[in-house]
Amino acid sequence: MAIAMLQQTVGGTLQLLSNSGTHCNVGNRSVRLLPKGFKLEVEFPKRAIYSSGKRKLNVIQASTSQTSVVGPLLAPSSSDTLDSHMKPNEVALILIRHGESLWNEKNLFTGCVDVPLTNKGVEEAIEAGHRISNIPVDMIYTSSLIRAQKTAMLAMTQHRRKKVPIILHNEDERARAWSKIYSEDTIEQSIPVITSWKLNERMYGELQGLNKQETADKFGHEKVHEWRRSYDIPPPNGESLEMCAQRAVAYFRDNIEPQLLSGKNILISAHGNSLRSIIMYLDKLTSQEVITLELSTGIPMLYIFKEGKFIRRGSPVAPTEAGVYAYTRRLAQYRQKLDDMLT
């Protein structure tokens, strides 16, 4: 385990210079370092705990100097964590494929073309929100495409906790400075939304914009099925599912899994293939098994992350579905707290 040197503190950013090795302890977290010479910037809350001169950090996000440091992520307020001093040993992970888009409706290959939702897609996103309205959400991750971002925002309008999802802008220092929130109370009532192109739909290359049926008529049903559902055969000048997984699953492991480990409940609103690749990782599917995996638009899927394992819990049917809360004690207690707070 490398010992990272505390290089300097600049405002709210602690800069660590990795001297060697691949990991270092920062606070109570093991932070993966990158090759020597990369500068790690670790954002920490103003309320960082100081003891005996050592800076004990509640590491909430680490990144290299090559990627922009995500803005100060918001720790869930104590009212959201049943015991804010103890990290829960189980948290919720919700996955949602975006609601129907205008090109889904036209049966066109969409990929990374930034197409909006249809009215049906809006309704699907709102219905998804009903289904997850009593499940804790502390952070939201989504792609850089509007259909996934809007699905997340619409779903959260139905959440009983009524926290406000806020898209973090950290493209550069100005974006961070100009989107800063200056009220602790308001921060407590917010949910950070982190966007990344790495969660985008697979890039469909020269099929983007083509009609799926016409493409099958032209190239043959078998060939199009191979492009759409094989694991390692890309469409012309596009991404295979394997190539999509290399970015989406890496992003999940490097950015989202550490947040789950730190006790955050996470919602991911993304796309058919970026989510298929993540589910392949969560459920340990083979490249053969993932071929048959299909995701409907706007249907939330619930996982419980417990002791480093992902336990698939199906799709919550409705906020009144008692079954969802029987899955774990903490979910049941969170639901009870909501009932007490909001009745």
Ligand SMILES: O=C(O)[C@H](O)COP(=O)(O)O
């Ligand atoms: O990008 C698209 O066309 C769809 O969102 C997913 O398409 P697929 O189901 O054909 O992979």
